[in-house]
Amino acid sequence: MKQNAFYAQSGGVTAVINASACGVIETARKHSDRIGKVFAGRNGIIGALTEDLIDTSKESRATIAGLRHTPGGIFGSARYKLKGLEENRLEYERLIEVFKAHDIGYFFYNGGGDSMDTAHKVSQIGKKLKFPVTCIGVPKTVDNDLPITDVCPGFGSVAKYVAVSTREAALDVASMAKTSTKVFIFEVMGRHAGWIAAAAGLAGRSSADAPHIILFPEIPFDERAFLERVKRCVDGYEYCVVVVSEGVRNPDGGFLAEAGTRDAFGHAQLGGVAAAVAALVRDRLGFKYHYAIADYLQRSARHIASKVDVEQAYAVGRHAVELALGGKNAVMPTIVRRSDSPYRWTLGHVALSRVANREKLMPRSFISRDGFSIASACRRYLQPLIRGEDYPPYRDGLPRYVELENIAVPRRLPENFMLR
Amino acid sequence: MKQNAFYAQSGGVTAVINASACGVIETARKHSDRIGKVFAGRNGIIGALTEDLIDTSKESRATIAGLRHTPGGIFGSARYKLKGLEENRLEYERLIEVFKAHDIGYFFYNGGGDSMDTAHKVSQIGKKLKFPVTCIGVPKTVDNDLPITDVCPGFGSVAKYVAVSTREAALDVASMAKTSTKVFIFEVMGRHAGWIAAAAGLAGRSSADAPHIILFPEIPFDERAFLERVKRCVDGYEYCVVVVSEGVRNPDGGFLAEAGTRDAFGHAQLGGVAAAVAALVRDRLGFKYHYAIADYLQRSARHIASKVDVEQAYAVGRHAVELALGGKNAVMPTIVRRSDSPYRWTLGHVALSRVANREKLMPRSFISRDGFSIASACRRYLQPLIRGEDYPPYRDGLPRYVELENIAVPRRLPENFMLR
Numbered sequence A, B: 001m002k003q004n005a006f007y008a009q010s011g012g013v014t015a016v017i018n019a020s021a022c023g024v025i026e027t028a029r030k031h032s033d034r035i036g037k038v039f040a041g042r043n044g045i046i047g048a049l050t051e052d053l054i055d056t057s058k059e060s061r062a063t064i065a066g067l068r069h070t071p072g073g074i075f076g077s078a079r080y081k082l083k084g085l086e087e088n089r090l091e092y093e094r095l096i097e098v099f100k101a102h103d104i105g106y107f108f109y110n111g112g113g114d115s116m117d118t119a120h121k122v123s124q125i126g127k128k129l130k131f132p133v134t135c136i137g138v139p140k141t142v143d144n145d146l147p148i149t150d151v152c153p154g155f156g157s158v159a160k161y162v163a164v165s166t167r168e169a170a171l172d173v174a175s176m177a178k179t180s181t182k183v184f185i186f187e188v189m190g191r192h193a194g195w196i197a198a199a200a201g202l203a204g205r206s207s208a209d210a211p212h213i214i215l216f217p218e219i220p221f222d223e224r225a226f227l228e229r230v231k232r233c234v235d236g237y238e239y240c241v242v243v244v245s246e247g248v249r250n251p252d253g254g255f256l257a258e259a260g261t262r263d264a265f266g267h268a269q270l271g272g273v274a275a276a277v278a279a280l281v282r283d284r285l286g287f288k289y290h291y292a293i294a295d296y297l298q299r300s301a302r303h304i305a306s307k308v309d310v311e312q313a314y315a316v317g318r319h320a321v322e323l324a325l326g327g328k329n330a331v332m333p334t335i336v337r338r339s340d341s342p343y344r345w346t347l348g349h350v351a352l353s354r355v356a357n358r359e360k361l362m363p364r365s366f367i368s369r370d371g372f373s374i375a376s377a378c379r380r381y382l383q384p385l386i387r388g389e390d391y392p393p394y395r396d397g398l399p400r401y402v403e404l405e406n407i408a409v410p411r412r413l414p415e416n417f418m419l420r
Helices: A017-030 A045-049 A061-069 A089-101 A113-128 A155-176 A195-203 A223-237 A273-285 A296-300 A307-325 A376-386 B017-030 B045-049 B061-069 B089-101 B113-128 B155-176 B195-203 B223-237 B273-285 B296-300 B307-325 B376-386
Strands: A003-009 A035-041 A053-055 A104-111 A134-139 A183-188 A213-215 A240-245 A289-293 A331-339 A344-351 B003-009 B035-041 B053-055 B104-111 B134-139 B183-188 B213-215 B240-245 B289-293 B331-339 B344-351
Touching: A003 A017, A003 A045, A017 A035, A017 A061, A017 A104, A017 A307, A035 A045, A045 A053, A045 A089, A061 A307, A089 A104, A089 A113, A104 A113, A104 A307, A113 A134, A134 A307, A155 A183, A155 A195, A155 A240, A155 A289, A155 A296, A155 A307, A155 A376, A155 B296, A183 A195, A183 A273, A195 A213, A195 A240, A195 A376, A213 A223, A223 A240, A223 A273, A240 A273, A273 A289, A289 B296, A296 B155, A296 B289, A307 A331, A307 A344, A307 A376, B003 B017, B003 B045, B017 B035, B017 B061, B017 B104, B017 B307, B035 B045, B045 B053, B045 B089, B061 B307, B089 B104, B089 B113, B104 B113, B104 B307, B113 B134, B134 B307, B155 B183, B155 B195, B155 B240, B155 B289, B155 B296, B155 B307, B155 B376, B183 B195, B183 B273, B195 B213, B195 B240, B195 B376, B213 B223, B223 B240, B223 B273, B240 B273, B273 B289, B307 B331, B307 B344, B307 B376
Parallel strands: A003 A035, A003 A104, A104 A134, A134 A331, A183 A240, A183 A289, A213 A240, B003 B035, B003 B104, B104 B134, B134 B331, B183 B240, B183 B289, B213 B240
Antiparallel strands: A035 A053, A289 B289, A331 A344, B035 B053, B331 B344
16 A cells, blocks of 8 residues: 655754655655655645645655755754644644645654654554554754664764864964964854763863863853863963853853843843853953854754764664654664774664653763863764765855755645644 | 075964965975075064074974965964054064074065065065065955955955855755744954955845845945845745844944943943844844854864865965065065956965055945845855865864974074063
8 A cells, every 4th residue: 555755854954854854755765666755844844734745756866865965954844843632632633634635654754852752642643533644753953862862863963063163263263372362162052962062072182172161051050160260271271262052051050141141132142152151251351252153054064064974864764764664653763873983883763752852961971070071981972973074066166955846735625724 | 595484474364374384385395495494483473573483394294285274373373563663663673683593584474464564564674784584475364355466365265164154054044934033143254344244145146045134344234224124035035144244333333243232241242243133133123033153163164165265375375485586575476367257367466565554345336236235246256266175184073184393493592572
């Protein structure tokens, strides 16, 4: 029995989420005896709810292959979390209705912990409504906070971007420190987890190398210890490079950014922890400082993607289809580490119920005793994930990222669905 | 008569200033019949004043070759401007004294407009003190604000970084706009000149493409027109990408960053124009926003350097030595454009007096009539400068940037020199 598949991207996008889409679509095409067309949700799950589907079968083989090197979410993603089955039964029923109308028997949901929860619930409701759908989660998050899998596709490339940028900016700061900036602060993403900040630690080898200080969300900010460390560093090396995670918190649990800097209108700044740390350095130590905020640049930087990450992102997409065809349901492919060096990994899978809504923070053993740098176990873990370069093709000095024909699947349902 | 050479880096460093150093040193080594050793100033001109010289002859051929792909200023740079001859005769005399002590007959000064002025003055004072020194400026500035030369080495690589990053981040924002960030603001460098901001314009082709708005220092900020444009853009495309130059000014001439955001302590933020623009978007339009500040990342991003820029940086270093050996003095090599497409360039030179302390802003004809994007003449000018990739070698996922042996030249002068 041949059925169509539905694929959607969810939450914050990454430099390699389209590589997973490529893995799903190319593998589905190879099994055209069992999978009909792959429909993608325009703007993620919203596309399913509103019956706004993109027909990927209308895209050329070259375009689909080009997804492997194109950052962002090519079909559009959404921050739209389906609530519990009881609270929001209508939405789940609507999904099944749309799937039924388009004969969709496979649901591939490419996202983080929230999305794994949604995929899990869709598999349950399908059964109840007598339209069983094979639901496979495809892991993705730059925050690297999904449990069980060795790593989340998307993370390795941010890690590489952050490590490379830290090394490069540090060379700049070191050159100029005699007469200019002494303290350079680099703000990175990661929400509650310090994985991205930790990756900056790969830029240096010894304590003299940048980054000299990493501020993790897992370690409450100790202002006195921090300022002492900055001063010691400037005294010893003439400059100090600080990497700060956006999620760093004060000992009272509040975000550091909220405590420090406010704008002229009295609002706490969003994503402004670098400015707060910089103000502290200026006011308490008087050093000249600069700060960078990578923001979306870090998670879209396909030009400096990790080859390992691209391969893994493709592999989980491919394996999601293989699992579905192998009769698995409500599972997510995982990366299983076999060895650190040389890095060897295979694919496994895990029940969605075991990964849904769980957040993997950095273990304390991955952070140095003083809380300001990565421990050797962390370096061993991170090192292989940034390995290899996988450059996109260029034209006229710019990467050639693909664009879709973007042809919509004709609607089959009479009514529009109103989103919350 | 064989004499030694002195080379120093000055002002803000770039991703390719060391490629110019490579060009100077490799070319000097080829002419060992006429040039003895190349001494480099540790921390730029400060190294000359304090007789703190690095003996580059102690560096291996591989290390010197590796400078071509290593960002930052390998010998250290300095923000240290020698004043006028009358005000600060002592410093000029000291330079000549150090040059004399080390038999330095060639002075290669790698910097921007200020440095060209210094090199010019050194050539004058040398003559007066009966120790003539051949002084050649080597152009360098990411701001691209030196006159006469087609482009300043360092600029092409920042331009490429900014264009690539804008294209990538825009794909991210476009993916998520339905339910998340509507306005993305990207702050770039450039001081009083809009060249770097203009380079972001290469990321798009049509008015629907990002960046939708560029804020140039050359165009006084028109708040109403800006907000209208942002709104129109979000209405039309669902998102808006704004690139803002750090040097943007209000109609009254003050920096925009000073007018807007202040931190909790009442200080105006440095380099915080993105936050000011973001606050405006939030308070007047209520759109969800994000902002990135590339800061030093943009000028150290050797990993995404422009091949044309690397070649030009090397070529001006090489040509500086050739000019010196050809009997020229008080000149700077220039890049001369022969054609736009295909881009053809040759080397020329200009008297230092003609480039010293002059700033080349964007001509008005390079900016669209509405002041928010680049005109086609600007695109024609910029396009070739970001052409080609010139990737550094990698090891373990990180670029292999070289380090020096860093061996000091033994001092020959008895007294220390006290810097101002």
